[in-house]
Amino acid sequence: MNSELPERRGAPVGRRVFLGTLGLGALGVVAAPKLQSGLESFLGGASDLDPTGLTGLLPNGGGFRYYSVTSSVPRRNAETYRLSVDGLVDRPATYTLGDLQAMPQTRMVRDIQCVTGWRVPGTPLEGVRLSHLLDAAGVQPSAKAVRFTCFDGAYSESLTMEQARRADVLVALRMQDKDLGHAHGGPVRLYVAPMYFYKSAKWLSGITVTEDVQPGYWEERGYDIDAWVGRSNGRADEPTT
Numbered sequence: 005m006n007s008e009l010p011e012r013r014g015a016p017v018g019r020r021v022f023l024g025t026l027g028l029g030a031l032g033v034v035a036a037p038k039l040q041s042g043l044e045s046f047l048g049g050a051s052d053l054d055p056t057g058l059t060g061l062l063p064n065g066g067g068f069r070y071y072s073v074t075s076s077v078p079r080r081n082a083e084t085y086r087l088s089v090d091g092l093v094d095r096p097a098t099y100t101l102g103d104l105q106a107m108p109q110t111r112m113v114r115d116i117q118c119v120t121g122w123r124v125p126g127t128p129l130e131g132v133r134l135s136h137l138l139d140a141a142g143v144q145p146s147a148k149a150v151r152f153t154c155f156d157g158a159y160s161e162s163l164t165m166e167q168a169r170r171a172d173v174l175v176a177l178r179m180q181d182k183d184l185g186h187a188h189g190g191p192v193r194l195y196v197a198p199m200y201f202y203k204s205a206k207w208l209s210g211i212t213v214t215e216d217v218q219p220g221y222w223e224e225r226g227y228d229i230d231a232w233v234g235r236s237n238g239r240a241d242e243p244t245t
């Protein structure tokens with residue numbers, strides 16, 4: 005495996021470059037307690053995202069790290085959020101948050117595992133099964149994969165059709181029994197429970213059914229397309245339970 009991959013050094017390259025430009029690296033230690041409390045209120049929805057992305061270097065109370073490959077992400081709420089389902093389908097659709105909330109919800113409690121090594125055990129995620137949306141759209145026989153795009157304008161992911169139809173792949177609306185906040189990719193993110201967390205695209209805005217798998221953001225930068233926990237990326241983590 006390529007040891008030059010940016011995320012293996014602890015942070016996505018975009019943010020590192022951004023921090024480096026601002027010269028904030030050394031400030032982190034001093035500023036951490038203040039930023040940490042800022043992040044916590046942010047995660048509660050009360051304040052704006054730290055535009056430096058410095059909060060991304062700090063684990064929050066629950067052991068998560070905030071990841072974004074872009075330095076800022078627009079906000080979407082119940083009024084402005086839209087999810088499109090298109091590509092090789094008979095019935096393309098655009099859903100609001102309310103539409104998604106009205107569909108059958110599935111709740112799962114699994115370990116979340118980032119490929120860089122941090123893990124958050126026993127995390128509840130809840131939302132609509134991706135297979136439900138695919139069935140509603142009517143996938144055409146030539147379709148072998150699904151591509152996901154995000155309203156950060158940069159990130160993308162992909163799954164084979166077989167992976168996408170698994171019961172443990174959700175279009176997630178809630179995490180830790182709360183509506184998904186902006187920092188964690190709200191209002192809607194993908195959740196691919198059996199794979200490393202980079203498959204779980206945040207700020208999900210598009211689901212496109214495609215003929216073949218198109219490598220996602222980190223996959224174009226060397227990570228495995230099939231990102232099974234414990235069986236990919238040269239790692240030997242225990243599978244999530």
Ligand SMILES: Nc1nc2c(c(=O)[nH]1)N[C@H]1C(S)=C(S)[C@@H](COP(=O)(O)O)O[C@H]1N2
Pocket residue numbers: 016068069070071072073074118119154156159187188189201202203204205206207
């Ligand atoms: N849109 C988008 N989704 C993303 C990422 C990202 O940078 N942008 N990072 C991925 C990675 S590497 C991880 S570990 C998780 C982090 O999710 P969190 O910020 O909720 O902890 O989101 C994944 N999904």
Ligand SMILES: [Mo]
Pocket residue numbers: 071118119120201202
């Ligand atoms: Mo990650």
